Amino acid sequence: MDYKYLERIIDCNQTIIQALKKMDEKRVKSLLVVEQGHFLSMLTIGDIQRAIINNVDLNRKIDKIINSNKEYASTAEDVNTIKEKMLVMRAECMPVLDEKGEMVKVYFWEDFFSDKAKEEFKEKINLPVVIMAGGQGTRLRPLTNVIPKPLIPISEKTILEVIMDQFEGIGCKKFYISVNYKAEILEYYFNHLEHKYDIEFFREEKPLGTIGSVSLLKNKINTPFFVSNCDNLIDQDFRDVYEYHQNNQNDITIITSVKSYQIPYGVIETGPNGLLTNLTEKPEMTYMINTGVYILQPELINEIPSNHFFHITDLIIRLREKNGKIGCFPVSEKSWTDIGDWTEYNKILCKY
Incomplete structure (x- = not known):
């Protein structure tokens, strides 16, 4: 057996937040859950996302959220059958179980397919995308004193192009780009660049906040649409977000990030008369952070003054x-x- 599966092993007594951190550490979207060394189930990022959406405590053990109805491969199936099963399920990895339910092999997506194949197999969605690109980029000064933040390079492309590429990859074709600060430079760049995007710039004559300029799009958008800040990269298939948005019949869906912060001191809680009730040494706090990417229903444009x-x-x-x-x-x-x-910009440069 190829032993690279070992990095995905996690004990069923680990917590949801521990599993999420392991996925981040290993840069994977699924783990192999074991109980006393025996295979129990797969745990996917989708399982964790559903648990969070249902307000499950992140300190709960993962054996409480695993899906016992997951489909796996068996030793009775040939490689082509397993390959087809992985393609249909878009499975990152596929355990092969013997007649006793013991895991004897693990196939990985890259054993059969390219990364691009997984994306192409899923149905495209053609929703408008509004990108808020009018900010001054004060955190990236002095560079943004010269060029607008959306044109800052990441490898051979600009930040804005990298963001648009992600949406274009899932089928989005129409981009509305809100501009203000150094708008002429931004428009000139795209007007003189050979590109595949259908772009319509719209300009706020004064700063209108994080959504105010979208009022200029009244009567132009009649379907659900994405709104994104111009400084976010999210490793997530936005089609999954749209599916959740539609199934839940949301007016707005906010993409959030699970962030953990460790307080570097002992935290004290007191009761009446200043008596100690609890002491926790360097606790870790977990919060849901707004990433600045949303899906909105079109009628909400009328709610923006x-x-x-x-x-x-x-x-x-x-x-x-x-x-x-x-x-x-x-x-x-x-x-x-x-x-x-x-700090984050330098990190992303190393990654690309």
């Missing part, structure tokens, strides 16, 4: 007051990169 400074948080508050449905689709900590500051 024209020519007014208006943040996406203002829209969310307004929607909550009207009992609208706001969903959150989680991704792991390392699946999201905020490239709007020097």
Whole structure:
């Protein structure tokens, strides 16, 4: 057996947050769950995302969220059958079990297919994409004193092109790009570049907040649409997010990232008269962070006031007051990169 499967092994008594961290560490989307050394089940990033959506405690053991109905390969199946099964399921890896349920081999996607094949097999979605590219990029100064943040290079492309490529890869064709700061440079670049994108620039004459300029798109968009900041890279198939958005009938879906922070001190809790009730040494806190990527229903454009400074948080508050449905689709900590500051930008340069 190829022993590279060993890095995916996780004991069933580990917690959800531990499994999520292991996926991030190994850069994988699935793990092999064992109980006392025997194969029990697969655990996928989708299992964890569903658990988070259902508000399951991240400190809960993973054996409480594994899907016992998952399909695996058997020793009675030939390689071509297993290959077809992996293609249909788009499975990152496929355990092969004998008649006793013992794992005797593991096939990996790369054993049969290219990474591109997994994406091409899934149905495309052609939704409009609005990219908020009008900010000043203050965290990346002095570079952004010269060029707008969307044109900062990542390898042989700009940040904006890398973001658009991800959406274009799932079938999105129409891009509306909100510009303000150094708008002329941004428009000139794309007007003189041979590219595959269908781009329509729209300009806010003054800063209108994180969603205010979208009011300029009234009567132009009549389907659900993506909204993305121009400094986010997310390792997630956005078609899964759209499927969740549709199935849950959300008005807005926010892509969130699970972030853990360790407090470098002992944390004390007290009760009446200052008496100690609890002491936790260097606790780790886990939060859901807004990544700045959303799916919106088209009618929400009418909720955005024209020519007014208006943040996406203002829209969310307004929607909550009207009992609208706001969903959150989680991704792991390392699946999201905020490239709007020097530390993260330098990291992404090393990756590319």
